Amino acid sequence: MTFTDSDPSYATRAREIARTVLAIGAADNDRAGRFSTEAVRALGGEGLLGLLVPAAHGGAGAGPRPFVDVTAALAEADPSAALVFVMHSLGTTVIAAAPDPAQVVPLLRDIAAGSHLTTLAFSEAGSRSHFWAPVSKAESLNGSGVSITARKSWVTSAGFANSYVVSSLSPNAQGPTDSTLYLVPADSPGLSVAGAWDGMGLRANASSPMLLDGCVVPGHLRLTAEGAGFSAMLQTVLPLFNVGTAAVALGICRATVAATVTHLKTARFEHLGTTLGEALPNLRAQLATMQIKTDQLATLIDDTTARLERPDGLTMLRVLEVKAAAGDAAIEVTSLGMRTCGGAAFSRHTAIERYFRDAHAGAVMAPTSDVLRDFIGKSLLDIPLF
Numbered sequence: 470m471t472f473t474d475s476d477p478s479y480a481t482r483a484r485e486i487a488r489t490v491l492a493i494g495a496a497d498n499d500r501a502g503r504f505s506t507e508a509v510r511a512l513g514g515e516g517l518l519g520l521l522v523p524a525a526h527g528g529a530g531a532g533p534r535p536f537v538d539v540t541a542a543l544a545e546a547d548p549s550a551a552l553v554f555v556m557h558s559l560g561t562t563v564i565a566a567a568p569d570p571a572q573v574v575p576l577l578r579d580i581a582a583g584s585h586l587t588t589l590a591f592s593e594a595g596s597r598s599h600f601w602a603p604v605s606k607a608e609s610l611n612g613s614g615v616s617i618t619a620r621k622s623w624v625t626s627a628g629f630a631n632s633y634v635v636s637s638l639s640p641n642a643q644g645p646t647d648s649t650l651y652l653v654p655a656d657s658p659g660l661s662v663a664g665a666w667d668g669m670g671l672r673a674n675a676s677s678p679m680l681l682d683g684c685v686v687p688g689h690l691r692l693t694a695e696g697a698g699f700s701a702m703l704q705t706v707l708p709l710f711n712v713g714t715a716a717v718a719l720g721i722c723r724a725t726v727a728a729t730v731t732h733l734k735t736a737r738f739e740h741l742g743t744t745l746g747e748a749l750p751n752l753r754a755q756l757a758t759m760q761i762k763t764d765q766l767a768t769l770i771d772d773t774t775a776r777l778e779r780p781d782g783l784t785m786l787r788v789l790e791v792k793a794a795a796g797d798a799a800i801e802v803t804s805l806g807m808r809t810c811g812g813a814a815f816s817r818h819t820a821i822e823r824y825f826r827d828a829h830a831g832a833v834m835a836p837t838s839d840v841l842r843d844f845i846g847k848s849l850l851d852i853p854l855f
């Protein structure tokens with residue numbers, strides 16, 4: 470798929486997919502814990518799986534802002550599908566930065582054509598949320614690649630992706646961050662999904678554990694230089710991951726505000742002859758707080774995105790702040806939405822209860838809100854992060 474200036478903007482396409490595909494299936498997919506293959510097909514069909522693929526390989530060659538705008542638009546209708554998009558887009562940036570680009574061109578072309586979904590498999594059961602320190606160690610096959618045995622604890626799109634960007638300590642690693650990133654195709658012998666995904670929220674994205682049992686990865690599918698996995702995770706992945714997951718939170722906040730407005734305008738006290746919103750100033754004040762927190766998050770995401778486009782001395786601080794702030798905002802806004810809409814929200818007459826559950830994932834996805842606060846404190850005090 471090629472892109473021209475007269476094409477609809479990426480965010481416009483995302484809003485159309487959100488309206489015609491995601492919004493229709495989100496509630497049922499959440500209830501059933503069903504991965505939305507329709508969402509992936511629609512994203513591929515509109516060229517959005519190739520958003521971050523360089524234009525030279527048929528992609529859109531887009532930067533952080535379209536990525537953020539698309540993610541937020543998708544999340545407003547279905548946060549699960551938005552996370553699938555985020556993980557795929559990040560996997561794509563790692564693949565596009567491979568040391569031997571010629572080896573990954575066919576793959577990038579497939580991604581740009583919308584026929585290949587990828588994802589990140591970093592977190593391991595042994596090091597939990599400390600994704601930067603895999604405990605698995607690749608074994609050298611003496612010139613013909615490596616063999617990897619690893620217990621990956623959560624992998625979004627597990628069993629649905631066509632490939633996995635996998636971290637593992639290098640064969641000659643000396644320390645916990647001497648890692649390398651590898652591409653493991655879905656049909657690799659030894660790769661399996663190790664359990665069903667039955668999360669509290671973000672239930673429709675198959676974030677299951679996966680096992681690699683002696684998976685052989687040929688040399689040409691090594692995605693970083695030996696030992697350069699740690700810097701790729703921090704420099705290539707972390708900035709876009711943090712702003713991308715913040716955009717998921719923003720979509721959740723916006724959807725919750727919209728659902729709360731609808732409820733306050735339509736639910737009535739018949740004995741008073743008013744709507745809830747007309748009758749109760751405390752509900753209007755809570756709605757106002759939800760709107761303020763949502764707009765504060767949007768502004769911080771906007772500032773972070775601008776600093777990713779034109780890096781300066783504050784870029785890394787904002788990258789750390791934005792995901793921590795987003796985790797807080799999503800929980801606060803959806804909690805207020807639950808309270809404001811009362812029993813109607815609690816008994817699932819609105820979608821707010823789903824957003825409330827989805828909102829709680831952001832703070833525990835690594836780097837977690839706690840870890841981010843520790844990093845921010847350390848960086849303000851000039852203490853090394855690792």
Ligand SMILES: Cc1cc2nc3c(=O)[nH]c(=O)nc-3n(C[C@H](O)[C@H](O)[C@H](O)COP(=O)(O)OP(=O)(O)OC[C@H]3O[C@@H](n4cnc5c(N)ncnc54)[C@H](O)[C@@H]3O)c2cc1C
Nearest residue numbers: 589590591592597598623624625671676833834835837839
């Ligand atoms: C929906 C969902 C999708 C996911 N998708 C992926 C994926 O696609 N790929 C992937 O690699 N991973 C994925 N993850 C995993 C995620 O990134 C984390 O690794 C995981 O949520 C950590 O859970 P844990 O129980 O192992 O946390 P633990 O490490 O056990 O943390 C427990 C608590 O300790 C706190 N804590 C931990 N370390 C510190 C510290 N140094 N300082 C202060 N507090 C600390 C944490 O904040 C947390 O509150 C996903 C997770 C979820 C929920």
